[in-house]
Amino acid sequence: xxxxxxxxxxxxxxxxxxxxxxxxxxxxxxxxxxxxxxxxxxxxxxxxxxxxxxxxxxxxxxxxxxxxxxxxxxxxxxxxxxxxxxxxxxxxxxxxxxxxxxxxxxxxxxxxxxxxxxxxxxxxxxxxxxxxxxxxxxxxxxxxxxxxxxxxxxxxxxxxxxxxxxxxxxxxxxxxxxxxxxxxxxxxxxxxxxxxxxxxxxxxxxxxxxxxxxxxxxxxxxxxxxxxxxxxxxxxxxxxxxxxxxxxxxxxxxxxxxxxxxxxxxxxxx
Numbered sequence: 001x002x003x004x005x006x007x008x009x010x011x012x013x014x015x016x017x018x019x020x021x022x023x024x025x026x027x028x029x030x031x032x033x034x035x036x037x038x039x040x041x042x043x044x045x046x047x048x049x050x051x052x053x054x055x056x057x058x059x060x061x062x063x064x065x066x067x068x069x070x071x072x073x074x075x076x077x078x079x080x081x082x083x084x085x086x087x088x089x090x091x092x093x094x095x096x097x098x099x100x101x102x103x104x105x106x107x108x109x110x111x112x113x114x115x116x117x118x119x120x121x122x123x124x125x126x127x128x129x130x131x132x133x134x135x136x137x138x139x140x141x142x143x144x145x146x147x148x149x150x151x152x153x154x155x156x157x158x159x160x161x162x163x164x165x166x167x168x169x170x171x172x173x174x175x176x177x178x179x180x181x182x183x184x185x186x187x188x189x190x191x192x193x194x195x196x197x198x199x200x201x202x203x204x205x206x207x208x209x210x211x212x213x214x215x216x217x218x219x220x221x222x223x224x225x226x227x228x229x230x231x232x233x234x235x236x237x238x239x240x241x242x243x244x245x246x247x248x249x250x251x252x253x254x255x256x257x258x259x260x261x262x263x264x265x266x267x268x269x270x
Contacts, residue, residue, distance in 0.1 A: 001268040004086060005043070006078035009211040009236070009243035009258035011110075016243035017044060017211035017236075018263070019078035023087075024049040024058060031068070037268075038063035044206050045075035049083075056091035058083070060098050066205025070099040070177075073114065073213010073245075073256055080105040080112050081260035111246075114213065114256045118249065119144045120221040124174060133166035134183070135159075143174045144218045147181040154188045154196045158237050168202035179203030182215040184223065184234075193235040193244060195223055211236040211243035217254045220247035 002023040010016025020041040028034075028050055038046040042065055050059040060079060062072035076096065083089040084107065093106040104115045121142035130149070131137050136159075140150040147170075151157055160183065172179035182199040197219060199212040209215075216234055223232055224247075231248045248255040 001270060003266050003268055004078075004082050004262055005264040005266070006081050006260050006262050008074035008077040008081070008260045009213075009245050010261055011259045013261055013263045015241055016258075016260070017074040017209065019043055019072075019075040020046040021075070021079045021082045022046065022048050022268075024051045024083075026051055028059075028061075034061070034063050035068070039065040041065075044209050045069070045072050047072070047075040047079040049079055052097075055089065056093065057095045057097070060096040060103070064204045064206060069204055071116070071214045071217075073116065073216070074211055076103060076105065076114055077112055077213065077256075077258055077260050080114070081262065086262060086265070108257055111257045111259050115250075116213065116217050116254050116256055118221050118252050118254045119218045121148050121218045127170050127174070129166065130170055133163045133170055135161055135163075141174070142218070142222055143176070145175060145177045146215060146218060147171045147174050148215075148218050148222060149181060149183045151183050151185040153185050154191070154237075157183055157185045157196050157198055160198060162200060164200050164202050164207050167200050171203065175203070180215075182212065182219060184219050187235065191235070193233040194227070195219075195232060195234050197234055197236045198238065199236065208238060210238035210241050211245065211258075213245065213256050213258075216245060216247050216256065220254050221249055224249045
């Protein structure tokens with residue numbers, strides 16, 4: 001059984017967000033087995049694919065080292081890169097059946113374009129303890145299936161050294177499903193991106209995620225409304241790594257675009 005490690009939302013190795021992708025399977029293994037392999041891999045996500053009768057359609061599931069998640073952007077990008085660039089699947093568009101409904105991915109020049117459901121957040125009152133847990137003063141707090149915190153500027157986002165355990169407690173009282181929280185602020189003038197983000201996901205067993213497609217399904221609609229623009233460029237500023245994605249609002253969907261690069265191919269002796 002083969003497995004690839006792919007840096008998603010990256011144009012070169014050791015950037016973006018790494019995900020493991022297991023070669024397409026004929027049947028699903030036991031959930032405990034998939035969870036154990038994800039723990040062994042110790043990456044933010046491991047993607048599992050199951051073949052269907054159509055060569056361009058697959059069932060897709062994602063596991064962190066701790067839990068199965070209903071939606072994952074970077075591991076979907078990684079899986080698509082493996083199918084199209086490593087395994088040579090001949091398809092103009094890939095369709096995945098997932099817990100979040102059907103998702104489609106196609107090439108977009110040097111990048112891949114993923115069609116995901118938008119999840120616009122709603123404005124909520126800022127918890128008193130949030131500034132202390134973040135180490136910065138929030139301007140606004142919004143929530144959907146995860147929390148979106150608006151901060152003043154790029155320097156504030158990059159300089160955060162939060163108390164992640166405290167953030168988990170706060171986010172658990174705000175989020176619809178998961179105790180995860182992202183922050184976003186306008187980028188400094190002259191940057192090749194419009195907005196800068198970071199994402200803390202203790203509710204999924206991840207202290208900080210390098211680049212998070214799912215988070216931007218909420219952040220992109222919010223900031224598209226704020227800035228009056230349908231297309232936004234985000235940089236997720238994970239310390240020492242980081243990655244880039246472009247988001248376009250298309251009605252009730254978000255088109256996420258990013259590059260990917262394979263860094264390893266391995267054989268599982270299982």
